[in-house]
Amino acid sequence: MLRTSVKAIKIGAWVAVLLVILAFGLRAWYSQRSPDLAVWHTYVPREMTVEEMDAGDWNAYMNAEARIFEAVRVNVVEKLKPSERIPTNRYYEGAPIYPGHFAQDWNRSYILEPQGPPVGAVVLLHGMTDSPFSLRHIARHYRDRGFVAIGIRLPGHGTVPAGLANVHWQDWAAATRLAIREARRRVGPDKPLELVGFSNGGALALQYALDAIENRALTRPSRLVLISPMIGVTRYARFAGLAGLPAILPVFARAAWLGVIPEFNPFKYNSFPVNGARQSYLLTAAIQEQMARLERENRLDTLPPILTFQSVTDFTVSTPAIMSSLYDKLPENGSEVVLFDVNRSVRFRTFLRVASYTAISRLLRTGPQNYRTTVIGNASPDSAHTVERSTYAGEVQTRIKPLDIDYPQEIFSLSHVAIPFPVTDPLYGIAPDDSENFNEHLGTLAPRGERGTLILTLDSMFRIASNPFFPYLLQRIDEGMGAMPPPVVKSLPRTHETAAGLPDDFSDDVNALNQVGAYEP
Incomplete structure (x- = not known):
């Protein structure tokens, strides 16, 4: 019996080794199908270290940033091959999309000052692969309301994609701390300080707020505004590091990249x-580990109010994780989650996946919760008019308010990247205005033709990149802007069951799907 067990273990070990070798080989082979790496994939700018950022101030960060952009100009822009000097390459100085030609290069950090004495400060944290550009509309809105708005370029971003090949999340956290120190310095100790985080920046904003619970030396924010926050990611991301293992051999350097795409x-x-x-x-x-630990220690009661805007369908982050790993753990502190439902009009109903159609039912909780839940969606399945359906903290009844916004007929849902951009955004908007000139309108692209002809990806052409509900987003941000957190109160008992609380218009549809086994939790 012992010999048999030992033999089985050896066979299992050999099978595991062979599978690892096979996976390694397949990944190495697949990586060779990618385009060749360019200089912007291989040159890594030297960012400030965590220690330098924690010891430094805003001026030090700006000086370092200036050196980084100059280094990119010398080591990337000036070293392009003749074949790379094309109008659709952002690193070609002669291209119309070269950022240095614009009135303002939004790849860089910025501070927007109000006209009068500031009433508060806001720090804006952009997303992964992104730049401070993505939150500039919200930054301007805060500025116009009397806030100092600080949009920091997080390490590895805004320069070259290779900047993300050697960065660590602790670098982003250190930059967040630096920006918040500057915000507090500018407005003093008693005025509100809010954090706005988009995607990965949303995760950084929450992580900072959790750190501030444990470290009294950190400034506590008065509110968090999270947009498509990265509280959870896909299961594949857990093993993403393994996908890059073949890159330890120089011949397979392209394996260090999940995508090599023209930089337009x-x-x-x-x-x-x-x-x-x-x-x-x-x-x-x-x-998630920090949230669970602070919940066990009953220390989450000092978290500031959190206002989250999230599409129910999101290909980048896990929407269920926002509910289970964040909102289900919150105290009653004035927090709210705003969910943008899919377009349920007759035009798209036939083509919606069951998982998309029933996504909202898996997110909503039964019984009274410690936070307000708001769903933005069609007034009815045969109407493009939209309504706000809200269930307040501690209540179970739904309050319905019509909105003066129609769901555009050509849009079947919002996306991860759309929420912080108005439809008038000159680059991403579906109805761009002329407030800024970036020499291209990515949001209006709707090409038709043969596959493999364009340098554009299906993602860039098909994914909605602006938000028809953006005016509503600004209105909701205004409602709590500048308010200090309410006093800590005892949290309500929570129930985590899902599928209740759906609008009456849609509950019969979901029940029918459940009965035929179409709904899979």
């Missing part, structure tokens, strides 16, 4: 290194 977007990387996905996973894992 002036303010966002198209190429994505394996390390970026891995660092996102590590950050979300750290947040």
Whole structure:
């Protein structure tokens, strides 16, 4: 019996080794199908270290940032091959999309000052592969309301995609702390300080707020505004680091990249290194562990109010994790989650996946909760008019308020990247205005033709990149802007069952799907 067990273990070990070798070989082979790496995939700018950022101030960060952009100009822009000097390359100085030609290069950090004495400060944290560009509309809105708005370029971003190949999430956290120190310095100790985080920046905003509970030396924010926050990522991201293993051999350097795509977007990387996905996973894992630990220690009562805007369908982050790993753990402190439902009009109903159609039922909780839940969706399945359906903290009844916004007929849902951009955004908007000139309108692209002809990806052409509900988002941000957190009160008991609380218009449809076994939790 012992010999048989030992033999089985040896066979199992050999099978595991062979599977690892096979996976390694397949990944190495697949990586060779990617385009060749360019200089912007291989040159890594030297960012400030965590220690330097923690010891430094805003001026030091700006000086370092200036050196980084100059280094990119010398080591990337000036070293392009003749074949790379084309109008659709953001790193070609002669291209119309070269960021240095614009009135303001939104890849860089910025501070927007109000006209009079500031009433508060806001720090804005952009997303992965992104730049401070993505939150500039919200930054301007805060500025116009009397806030100092600080949009920091997080390490590895805004320069070259290779910047994300060697960065760690702790670098982003250190930059967040630095920006918040500058915000507090500018407005003093008694005025509100809010954090706005988009995607990966949302994770950083929450992680900072959790750190501030444990470290009294950190400034506590008065409110968090999270947009498509990266509280959880796909299961694949957990193993993303393994996908890059073949890159330890120089011949397989392309294996360090999940995508090598032409860089035609002036303010966002198209190429994505394996390390970026891995660092996102590590950050979300750290947040979930910290949330669970502080919940066990009954220390979450000092979290500030959190206002989250999230599409129910999100290909980048896990929407269920926002509910289970964040909102289900919150005290009653004035927090709210706003969920943008899919377009349930007759035009799209036939083509919606069952999982998309029933997504809202898996997110809503039964019974009274410690936070307000708001769903933005069609007034009825045969109407483009939309309504706000809200269930307040401690209540179970739904309050319905019509909105003066129609769901555009050509849009079947919002997306991860759309929420912080109005439809008038000059780059991403479906109805761009002329407030800024970036020499291209990515949001209006609707080409038709043969596959393989364009340098554009299906993702960039098909994914909605602006938000028709953006005016509503600003209105909801205004409602709590500048308010200090309410006093801590005893939390309500929570029930975590899902599928209740659906609008009456849609509950019969979901029940019918459940009865035929179409709904899979």
